[in-house]
Amino acid sequence: MRKKVLRVGFDLDGVLVYNPARIARLPITLIKKIFLPSRQKTFFIPTTDFQKSIFRLFHLSSIFVAPGVSTIKELARNNDIELYIITARFDFLKDDFYAWLKRMGIRPVLKRAFYNKDNQQPHIYKEHLVKKLELDYFVEDNYDIVEHLSKTTKTTVLWIYNILETGKAYPHKFPSLLKAVSYIRGKAHSKTVHTNSEILLCTEFAPPHWTGIVKSYMTLAADLRKMGHSVKILTTRYDSHLKRQDIYEGIPIQREDPLFRLSRTYYSIQTLFAAPRLFEQVDTVSITTPHSNILPLSLLAKIMGKKLHIYHQGDLTLPRKTGSQLMHRLLELVFELMTIPAMQIADVVSTYTRDYATHSRVMRHTLYKFRPYIPKLVLNTHPPQKVFKQKIDAIKKNFCSCRLCRKVCGGERI
Incomplete structure (x- = not known):
């Protein structure tokens, strides 16, 4: 199990390479907005030899490697970040681009470097690469591009501003590369999500059975997979026509035969025999409640040294005016006697809101280890x-x- 490596991209001019000429960007932007309001997100692309010569002269203003590049190389060398450079420099500037890569001494720790060889609009070009590389962070000095990427990608864009842009509001703005890199280093060192983690979800029902509880739990499974975890499900084979080994939306499901049915519960002692082998293969066990085997499964998980998460879907409350009141109260008591101790030994307990947890008969005893989880359910239209x-x-x-x-x-x- 290893920590997730942050995927971070950097612009070149004005970011990795200090360029004092970028201070003129704000006046130029204001002139464009006054005289060319419809083109404020359009960048000039040189086509003639004269225009290209002017651009070469302009890029000579990138004069030295910015403070903070050595820290970036250290983070990449320690596998804290996966390093990418994305510059909008056009094709005729590629030789100077490669010269800067050599001058920075960054190639040994660099994952990939990109320049604008097809001479696209810079903001469109960078949007395409930021999405393709699925970057966690991208560091940019041009506010027009920062604004565009913030609206069109899921990446957190860090803006390095100059002295004339100090008053412009933006949530992730930094006066220098060194400050931005310090922020990234803090994020890299505090990252607790691990890739390749194995998680077993234990639930009484799984698809094709479909209720709100199943929908909620399958949403949790999908979210865990998006975070980089590997997910399996252990459940009850409530229908004899269902396969014992199955795959649903990429998630392996193992179903165990029930011993008997009590109300809506299909109790399976086979689940307890299958659990040890499956627990050996995972790092974390997550149990949805109500679950008829919650206490023995929880004890087994802790004995085997696994992290235990309990996702509570609701207290068991049976009818008060129909059926056997004695039997109903007995079942509720058994539910509480099995669930409360399981939550006591769990590492984390969850439900939708803290308000519900506070008023739950079984969760109110373990609020100190409570974490909310609200599934993002997509309604069928x-x-x-x-x-x-x-x-x-x-x-x-x-x-x-x-x-x-x-x-x-x-x-x-x-």
Whole structure:
């Protein structure tokens, strides 16, 4: 298991190479906005020999390596960052670009270096590469490009401003490369996400069974995979037609046969026999509750030295006016006796909000280890299927059967 390496890109002129001429950028930008308002996000591209000569002279104002480059090389050498250089310099400036790479002595720790060989618009060119490389951070000195990348990419763009731009508001602005690199170093050293982590999710139900609980838990699984973790699921084979070994949306699922059914629960003792082998393969065990095997699974995870996360979906509260009240209260008591000790030995307990955790019968005892997790659920925009609509219509009619309701809403109010 290793720490995640930050992918960081740097512009050349005005960032890695100090360029005092960039102080003229603000007056030029203001003139463009006054006289050419429709072109404020369009950059001039030289085409004639004379224009190219002017550009070569302008780039001679990049005079020395900026303080902070040695720290960047150190971070790359220690595998704290993956280093990229992305300059908008056009093709006719490539020789000078390579000369600067040599002068900085940065090639041994450099992942890739890019220049604008197809002479594209600089902001479009950089947007394409920043997205393609999936950079965590990109350091840029041109505010027009900073603003564009901040709107069009998910990358955090760090802006190195000059003295005339001090008053311009931006959340990630720095007066020098050294300050920006110090910020990146802090982020690299505080990074706690690990790649290649193995996580086992234990749940009573998994797809194709579909409820709000399953939807929430599968969203958690998808989020963990996006963070670089490897995810597996251990669940109950509630339907004999389902495969014991399956894959759903890239996530391996292992289903164990139930011993008996009690209300909506399919209790499986086979889950306890399968767990040790699966626990050996992972770093973290996450259990959704309610779960009929939560306490033995939690104890086993801690005995085997695994990190334990419990994701609580709701207290077990059975009907008070139907069925056997004694049986219902007994089941609720068993639920509490199994769940509360499991949460006591867990490393982290989660639910949607702290307010719910505070009022939960089982979570209020472990608020000191609580972390919220709110799944980003995407609602289905397709119209309901005909069978589903028929069921809902039947429920509405049965529910709203009194004469007053029929007079007011025709039996359609719910």
